[in-house]
Amino acid sequence: MGLNIGQCGIVQRHKDGSATLLRPGRNGGPGTEIAISTELADEYRLATGDVVAGKTEALGLDHDTNGPDIGAMEEEGWDSQFDEPTARRSPSRFNVTSSLRFPTVRMTEISQINGLEGEEISERPYARTQRSRSERTSPDRLMTLAIGSTDSTGRMLDLAAPLGAGVFGIIHGAHGTGLTTTLQAVLGGLLANAPVATVPLILLLRPRSEEATEWRKRFPQADIVVGSSEFSEGTPQQTVRICDLMLEAAQRQTESGKDVVVLVDSLTALWGALLEAEEADAQQEADSSRSRQRVREWVQKAGCFHGEAPLGGGLGGSLTIIGTVWNQGTDAEAEEDRELHPNLRLMEHILPEAGWLVALSENLMRQRLYPAIDITRCRSQHEEKLLPAEYAETLFKTRGSLPRRDPLAVYERVMDALHASSDLPSLLAALGPPQG
Numbered sequence: 301m302g303l304n305i306g307q308c309g310i311v312q313r314h315k316d317g318s319a320t321l322l323r324p325g326r327n328g329g330p331g332t333e334i335a336i337s338t339e340l341a342d343e344y345r346l347a348t349g350d351v352v353a354g355k356t357e358a359l360g361l362d363h364d365t366n367g368p369d370i371g372a373m374e375e376e377g378w379d380s381q382f383d384e385p386t387a388r389r390s391p392s393r394f395n396v397t398s399s400l401r402f403p404t405v406r407m408t409e410i411s412q413i414n415g416l417e418g419e420e421i422s423e424r425p426y427a428r429t430q431r432s433r434s435e436r437t438s439p440d441r442l443m444t445l446a447i448g449s450t451d452s453t454g455r456m457l458d459l460a461a462p463l464g465a466g467v468f469g470i471i472h473g474a475h476g477t478g479l480t481t482t483l484q485a486v487l488g489g490l491l492a493n494a495p496v497a498t499v500p501l502i503l504l505l506r507p508r509s510e511e512a513t514e515w516r517k518r519f520p521q522a523d524i525v526v527g528s529s530e531f532s533e534g535t536p537q538q539t540v541r542i543c544d545l546m547l548e549a550a551q552r553q554t555e556s557g558k559d560v561v562v563l564v565d566s567l568t569a570l571w572g573a574l575l576e577a578e579e580a581d582a583q584q585e586a587d588s589s590r591s592r593q594r595v596r597e598w599v600q601k602a603g604c605f606h607g608e609a610p611l612g613g614g615l616g617g618s619l620t621i622i623g624t625v626w627n628q629g630t631d632a633e634a635e636e637d638r639e640l641h642p643n644l645r646l647m648e649h650i651l652p653e654a655g656w657l658v659a660l661s662e663n664l665m666r667q668r669l670y671p672a673i674d675i676t677r678c679r680s681q682h683e684e685k686l687l688p689a690e691y692a693e694t695l696f697k698t699r700g701s702l703p704r705r706d707p708l709a710v711y712e713r714v715m716d717a718l719h720a721s722s723d724l725p726s727l728l729a730a731l732g733p734p735q736g
Contacts, residue, residue: 303415303499303549305523308353309334310545311346319346320403324542327512328504328526331542335359335403344410347427349548354410359403414552425555436603439464439655441559442686443620445489449722453485453671456714458724459699460678461656464686465559466604466618468653470567473660474628477672480511482658483565483624485671487519490561499553499560503527503546505539505569528573536576543570547601547621554605554617567623571595571646586642592649599623599653625650628662655681661707669711676704691725698731 309321309332319341321334334356336346346352413421443463446454463469463486471482487500502524504512515524525546528539543564550560564570574591575581586592602621627647651657659677664670684692702710717730 303351303501303523303553304353305351305501305525305546305549308351308412310549311336311341311348311350311352312541312545313341313346313348321352321407322542322545324525324527326526327509328506328528330538332405333403335406337406340407340410344413344421345426346413347429347548347552349427349545349550349552351414351549351552352407352410353412355408356405357408358405414556416556427552428555431551431601431603435605436466437606438685439466439604439618439682440606440685441465441618443490444493445486446724447489447492451485451489452715452718453482453673454489455718455724455727456671456673456675457482457486457489457658457678459695459714459727460673460675461658461680462683462686463620463656463680464604464682465620466602466606467620467655467680467682468599468602468650469620469622469656469658470625470647470650470654471622471658471660472625472627472647473672474662474665475626477660477662477665478670479624479626479660480565482660482671482673483563483622484515484518486622487522487561487563491519491521494559494561499523499550499558501525501546501550501560501562503543503562503564505543505564505566505573507565528569536573539573540570540577543573543598547598550619551601554619557616559618559620561620561622564621564623566625567595567599567650568626568643568646570598570623572643575642581642583642583645586645595646596649596653599650602653602655622656661711663707664711667708669708674707675699675710675714676702676707691728694728695724698728 306324306326309323311319311321313319317338319336319338321336323332323334325331410421411417414424416424441464443465445457445463449455457463471479471486473479487502490498490500500519500522502515502519502522504515504524505527507515507526512524512526525542527542527546547562550562553560571591574594575586575589578589578591580586580589580591599621602619604618605616606618625646626643628644657677657679659674661672661674664672664674680686684696687695702713704710713731717727721727721730
């Protein structure tokens with residue numbers, strides 16, 4: 301069951317201790333800002349990322365309230381412009397750009413936090429604002445993606461790169477190779493096969509309007525947030541802000557023992573927003589930007605907390621992050637002259653963090669062969685711990701015997717085996733005994 305973020309909103313605690321609630325705009329707009337008094341936020345020990353529902357009331361133009369500290373908000377990426385520089389800092393006394401709306405309503409009563417109601421609210425775990433690597437354990441649960449024998453994409457993914465709960469994964473390839481379609485196949489498999497406690501959160505960045513509509517029609521049970529769109533007036537800072545809040549909301553869910561999956565289409569758009577916010581719009585600037593570390597810190601939030609951590613304090617739950625990345629062959633001369641498109645530098649920054657990697661082939665795409673998954677370039681770091689022992693070794697040997705230098709031959713062989721089988725064990729049998 302989803303959190304209904306669009307109707308509720310995500311809390312942000314600011315540096316001065318004040319709080320606001322952001323209800324994301326449906327189609328990538330700036331959304332609605334709701335003021336939350338410090339007293340109410342402290343009473344319910346609200347933390348950044350809490351998804352909150354409750355009663356609100358309008359703030360009058362002459363309402364005397366202590367709003368969020370404007371200086372702190374500017375440091376956090378808020379884009380504001382004041383009519384009266386010496387005016388008292390109240391949300392109602394500023395004329396801001398259309399890309400930002402200061403709170404015009406305030407929350408008066410809280411009825412739900414992170415899907416919890418009544419006494420469950422006070423009994424919920426305290427927020428963990430920071431987590432170290434020592435709190436993470438290796439993924440211990442396989443997330444099957446195939447939906448029946450006719451799901452070629454899901455079955456090919458289960459063969460090429462078994463997915464474990466709590467990893468950061470990348471689906472990468474050139475435009476037209478099926479990045480979004482493959483990500484949708486992952487979500488369809490998770491919704492069909494995952495336990496009820498699994499929470500899917502979808503973050504769309506710069507989608508076309510018809511793409512956002514398709515996501516909502518296909519997956520009405522998932523929380524889908526459009527962080528920015530081609531036609532929205534939002535700034536790069538606001539795009540980064542909603543991405544950060546969505547990730548914090550996911551972490552709040554893991555603290556209740558839930559398995560959360562955040563799907564991002566695309567990580568390239570997040571990287572672009574980070575660079576734009578830093579005004580690093582060329583390869584040379586991107587290579588020395590703060591955004592390199594920022595994007596790594598973002599994806600490093602993934603983790604499995606099911607078991608007992610090395611230092612104790614197993615928290616339960618897991619956070620899986622899977623995103624699409626535009627990636628294609630680069631021109632050596634352009635790279636040497638540092639004139640590449642800066643978005644093509646993303647893979648080298650986040651690849652070391654990826655425990656699950658799916659490569660889409662431009663050559664297969666040109667021959668209109670879909671799903672254009674290059675099995676020989678996919679990987680899963682923890683598959684030996686996820687797969688049943690009775691066929692894990694057979695899978696490794698069979699996959700290793702495929703002709704790595706001939707992706708087309710691999711594709712045809714696997715597709716023939718998929719059509720002749722109904723599940724993974726019979727697929728391995730159809731692929732034939734491993735050589736050697």
